Amino acid sequence: MHGHARSTISAPRLSDSIAPPRAVIDSDVIFSRVLHDLFGRLATGPRLFTLIWSEELLAEARSALVRRKPVSVEVADRWVGYLSSSFPEERVDLARDDLAAAASPATTDPDDAHVCALAIAGRAELLITADPGLPRRRAPARRGNGPHARCNPHQHPRSTRGSGARSPRCASRGVGRRTTGRGASGRHQTRRRGHVRGADTRIAGHLSALRPVPDVRTRLWALHWLTVVVAFASTRRLISGLLAAASLAGKFFHVRTSDVFASRRLLAG
Amino acid sequence: MKTVRLDPDRRDRAVLVSNEIERLLSEGKRITVTVSEEREFLSPRQAADRLGFSRQHVVRLIAAGELAAEKLPGSSYWLVPIGSILEFEERREAARARTDAWSRSLDDLSAPLE
Numbered sequence: 406m407h408g409h410a411r412s413t414i415s416a417p418r419l420s421d422s423i424a425p426p427r428a429v430i431d432s433d434v435i436f437s438r439v440l441h442d443l444f445g446r447l448a449t450g451p452r453l454f455t456l457i458w459s460e461e462l463l464a465e466a467r468s469a470l471v472r473r474k475p476v477s478v479e480v481a482d483r484w485v486g487y488l489s490s491s492f493p494e495e496r497v498d499l500a501r502d503d504l505a506a507a508a509s510p511a512t513t514d515p516d517d518a519h520v521c522a523l524a525i526a527g528r529a530e531l532l533i534t535a536d537p538g539l540p541r542r543r544a545p546a547r548r549g550n551g552p553h554a555r556c557n558p559h560q561h562p563r564s565t566r567g568s569g570a571r572s573p574r575c576a577s578r579g580v581g582r583r584t585t586g587r588g589a590s591g592r593h594q595t596r597r598r599g600h601v602r603g604a605d606t607r608i609a610g611h612l613s614a615l616r617p618v619p620d621v622r623t624r625l626w627a628l629h630w631l632t633v634v635v636a637f638a639s640t641r642r643l644i645s646g647l648l649a650a651a652s653l654a655g656k657f658f659h660v661r662t663s664d665v666f667a668s669r670r671l672l673a674g
Numbered sequence: 675m676k677t678v679r680l681d682p683d684r685r686d687r688a689v690l691v692s693n694e695i696e697r698l699l700s701e702g703k704r705i706t707v708t709v710s711e712e713r714e715f716l717s718p719r720q721a722a723d724r725l726g727f728s729r730q731h732v733v734r735l736i737a738a739g740e741l742a743a744e745k746l747p748g749s750s751y752w753l754v755p756i757g758s759i760l761e762f763e764e765r766r767e768a769a770r771a772r773t774d775a776w777s778r779s780l781d782d783l784s785a786p787l788e
Contacts, residue, residue, distance in 0.1 A: 423734055423737045423738050424738045424739070425734075425738055425740070437788070438780065438785065438786070438787050438788070439787060439788070442773065442777055445773055445776075446769075446770070446773055449766075449769035449770070449772070449773060450766050450769055450770060451727060451731070451766075452735060452738075452740055474785075474786060475786065476783075476785055476786070477783075479783070480780065480783045480785045483776075483779060483780060483783060483785075484780060484785060486776075487773075487776050490772070490776075491769070491772060491773070
């Protein structure tokens, strides 16, 4: 009975209250109707996660839609109104402090500050985005002496955009090229530069619990088209198509619920 | 498959059941009628099969309070009453209908899928 190999990471106890993880979908995910629909269904149906949102996020998505798609303001309102109507309780009101606090450690792009601020203020554990400029990897687990935050280690040269010329990131072109251009050496570099010591404890703590998805860009793109194909191939079976894609999404996005739920322990600890 | 929930205060809804049975029989269909007490318990495994989830996900939903379940005193096994599964299915169905309505309204406004 004794002497069995024991895992150092134990599963959450049943007595722990574990709500579905809170997740942020970035405006580029909202921008794609297929992905927006998919993540909405995953959140409301099987309750894989809870989507949180802020007025800033919706405003950004709305203006991107009007600018880049042939839709009227009315349609864009309806489009982005899904989050607010499906998750009325999950609105996060961002204070000026939140925005300022997220701006420096979490991202170099001032336009992304509100997304990071939403994730931090809303205690999100998942950030679903196609933007390589956002924090990419989970920080190593905190060990006793002080916070180790992995705050935007990924300073991708192409991801620095002027605030005016911002485009919805999901819709930008050259996706494959960008991703293949980032090799193992870049990743290694990222790892070396990854620690920001002495950052605000609150941000450090939350960012370490935040689980951005590695190399999401190509995967998001692949899933996107896969979903489109599945949806179109069987319009009548749209929902089952989406659910099939959703099971793939588990692999693509690493939203394996076991991981997610295990990561909650970071928040609790 | 249709599920009708009845309680002593709403006995009149039993008519819905007999009407539906009549309708299907008059169409010459073979039917199965299952009657269960809402406090009849399923194991998390059975609940998972019914909801199309993994057993672990059902346990998580129980822990999160999304699915009402109980334990016998001193036991570590969850018992999931049929009623709470039906409630969850109703919520899920309502959410699905809401998302469908949203998607349809965007179609009506001829919003592009891409």
